[in-house]
Amino acid sequence: MSQISRRECLGLGALLAAPSLALASPGSAPRATIDPDLVLLNGRVLTIDPQRPTAEAFAVKNGRFVAIGSSTDMRSLATGNTVVVDAVQMTVTPGFIDAHCHPGEVEELYDVSADLRSIRDIQEALRLRAKDTPAGHWVRAFKFDDTKLSDGRPLSRRDLDEAVADHPVRVDHRGGHTTWFNSKAFELAGITRTTPDPPDGRFYRDDNGELQGQVAENARDVFARVGLHEQFSAEQQRQRGQAAMAHMSRKLTATGLTTVHDAFASVDKIRAYQDASAGGGLLHRAYILAGGVGPDAPFQKLRDAGVYTGLGNEFVRIGPVKFVADGSASERTMRMSTPFVGKPGDYGILTMDQKDIHAAVEDAHRHGWQVGIHANGDVTIDMVLNAYERVLREWPHPDRRHRIEHCSLINPGLVQRIKATGSIPTPFWTYVYYHGEKWKAYGEEKMRSMFAHRSFLDAGIRVPGASDYSPGPFEPMMAMQSLVTRKDYAGRVWGAEQRVSIDQALTIGTINGAYASYEEDVKGSITVGKYADFVILEKDPHAVEPDQLKDIRIMRTVVGGKTAYARA
Numbered sequence: 001m002s003q004i005s006r007r008e009c010l011g012l013g014a015l016l017a018a019p020s021l022a023l024a025s026p027g028s029a030p031r032a033t034i035d036p037d038l039v040l041l042n043g044r045v046l047t048i049d050p051q052r053p054t055a056e057a058f059a060v061k062n063g064r065f066v067a068i069g070s071s072t073d074m075r076s077l078a079t080g081n082t083v084v085v086d087a088v089q090m091t092v093t094p095g096f097i098d099a100h101c102h103p104g105e106v107e108e109l110y111d112v113s114a115d116l117r118s119i120r121d122i123q124e125a126l127r128l129r130a131k132d133t134p135a136g137h138w139v140r141a142f143k144f145d146d147t148k149l150s151d152g153r154p155l156s157r158r159d160l161d162e163a164v165a166d167h168p169v170r171v172d173h174r175g176g177h178t179t180w181f182n183s184k185a186f187e188l189a190g191i192t193r194t195t196p197d198p199p200d201g202r203f204y205r206d207d208n209g210e211l212q213g214q215v216a217e218n219a220r221d222v223f224a225r226v227g228l229h230e231q232f233s234a235e236q237q238r239q240r241g242q243a244a245m246a247h248m249s250r251k252l253t254a255t256g257l258t259t260v261h262d263a264f265a266s267v268d269k270i271r272a273y274q275d276a277s278a279g280g281g282l283l284h285r286a287y288i289l290a291g292g293v294g295p296d297a298p299f300q301k302l303r304d305a306g307v308y309t310g311l312g313n314e315f316v317r318i319g320p321v322k323f324v325a326d327g328s329a330s331e332r333t334m335r336m337s338t339p340f341v342g343k344p345g346d347y348g349i350l351t352m353d354q355k356d357i358h359a360a361v362e363d364a365h366r367h368g369w370q371v372g373i374h375a376n377g378d379v380t381i382d383m384v385l386n387a388y389e390r391v392l393r394e395w396p397h398p399d400r401r402h403r404i405e406h407c408s409l410i411n412p413g414l415v416q417r418i419k420a421t422g423s424i425p426t427p428f429w430t431y432v433y434y435h436g437e438k439w440k441a442y443g444e445e446k447m448r449s450m451f452a453h454r455s456f457l458d459a460g461i462r463v464p465g466a467s468d469y470s471p472g473p474f475e476p477m478m479a480m481q482s483l484v485t486r487k488d489y490a491g492r493v494w495g496a497e498q499r500v501s502i503d504q505a506l507t508i509g510t511i512n513g514a515y516a517s518y519e520e521d522v523k524g525s526i527t528v529g530k531y532a533d534f535v536i537l538e539k540d541p542h543a544v545e546p547d548q549l550k551d552i553r554i555m556r557t558v559v560g561g562k563t564a565y566a567r568a
Helices: 011-015 071-075 119-131 157-163 183-189 218-225 234-253 267-278 299-304 354-366 378-394 412-421 436-441 443-447 453-458 476-485 502-508 511-515 546-551
Strands: 038-041 044-046 057-061 064-069 083-086 091-094 096-101 139-144 169-173 178-181 201-205 211-217 257-265 285-291 316-324 371-375 403-406 424-426 534-537 554-559 562-566
Touching: 038 071, 057 071, 064 071, 096 511, 119 139, 119 157, 119 169, 157 169, 157 178, 157 183, 157 211, 169 183, 178 183, 178 218, 183 218, 201 218, 211 218, 234 257, 234 267, 234 562, 257 267, 257 316, 257 511, 257 554, 267 285, 267 316, 285 299, 299 316, 299 354, 316 354, 354 371, 354 378, 371 378, 378 403, 378 412, 412 453, 436 443, 453 502, 476 502, 476 546, 502 511
Parallel strands: 038 083, 044 091, 096 257, 139 169, 257 285, 285 316, 316 371, 371 403, 403 424
Antiparallel strands: 038 057, 057 064, 091 534, 169 178, 178 211, 201 211, 534 554, 554 562
16 A cells, blocks of 8 residues: 655645745845736735745735735836735735635525524524425524523424424534434434433433433434435536535635635535536635545545545645544533533543544555544543554554544643644634633633643644634634633633634644645745735734734635635
8 A cells, every 4th residue: 555645645736836936035136027917015914934924025926926025026026917916004914724614515505594592583484494395394404503592491392393393393503413303303213202312322301301302413313314305406416516615615715714624525515616616616725524424425435446635636635534433512512531510420422432433544544544533522532542543553654644623622641642643633713702601511620621722832733723614603813812812702711721822823724724734835824836825904913902803804815816805
């Protein structure tokens, strides 16, 4: 079995050699023959390149940075064909990179949005959809958040029955690990109050032992085999996927994101990327984590075809295989060594055992794949590291960079092992701010070691930032504020020990994200030869109060030298 090198892992992008058109040395005059496509002038450019941390201006040609220097020098390069962007002293950074996101799901355009703040509003939205839904078909809602209801009580099966009694109903939590079903759905699935919980899931029950409606993790699988769903032709399915991807690409680039690591892509999703790219609707770059389980999981098909991590071009590349080994942080199902606050018997849920993890990691590692395993709790992280340590010992590789997706609750021993194996944790970076009301279930002691960007940086680990959208918002400036302040939306501080500086937050959101995909040589900083992905911010993050970072507006997002978003 051949082993891929980091340069091979760059895939087709490595063939696009950067032109040697730049300043010969700092302070020297640029060559007059560059003929750039774009120059940016009069900016406060934060390059995230330690060789030249700041600049005033730069030039772009063929989608790459070709010169960096003063506005005077860059202006002298412009020709009649050059687009000139005057930054008027605004701050310019590399484009932001989200290292774990789920963009372009068709639910965004076609399902009921349950991102509402009262049970009554959710019921009304379900009723309206049910009126136009054929008998026996599912009524589906997504993006529900149980802790953000104004009712002061949880959503229940009976609430869903009141809204829709004669269709099966599912309301998916925005976190992706729990779902609420109505009585019709339980009836079709054959689930009763006496049905035992599977080892990798849970049917929640009320104080009387009746089904409450909430179902967690793999206990939901039975519902996928019952009820009717609207059927689409292959062409209709492709059109839906392409539309959803283009829609999300516009939203992502409007917040300053230029690269997103798609954290569990199906065959249809990979096709949607290709279709959106061919149709001009894909504005951001994608590093795709191929799904490793499920009826439409592409990993096995790609593996059997001889594909491994790195295939693709500068806009769409195949990254790791993705597995899921435990529950959710936001839904309070992740597997930990100590219980949730007030729930002495609840340690969370595992969805893979150690044997499963070993087998999955060995298969992928030996076939040339980077691996990304969803592991939130400290118990699960330990199990994943057991597998990484084993394959690296038995089948050594100098730079595999296996990933631990989320890697939420750590301890010093786990951090040391992550560093020793060269693994990459991808902690949530908007969660502290957005999901503040949920952290009471963990308590202050755990929160000192959750989403531990500072601990990883201190250990010399190149930790990126990750939203996990839709579970968390994807706005990078919200992430900056969350990382720097560790305050939630109500001003409560969670784990102040994990605060980072503005410069560290910018590094997390740019070059460290590029490192997680073997792309630090082509993106993540404003450096000659790299892709011309950059963002113009209305204000310098260093010049505002930390609690106002999320309010800094994105004025322009540029991907490969082309404007993907500009504020009107």
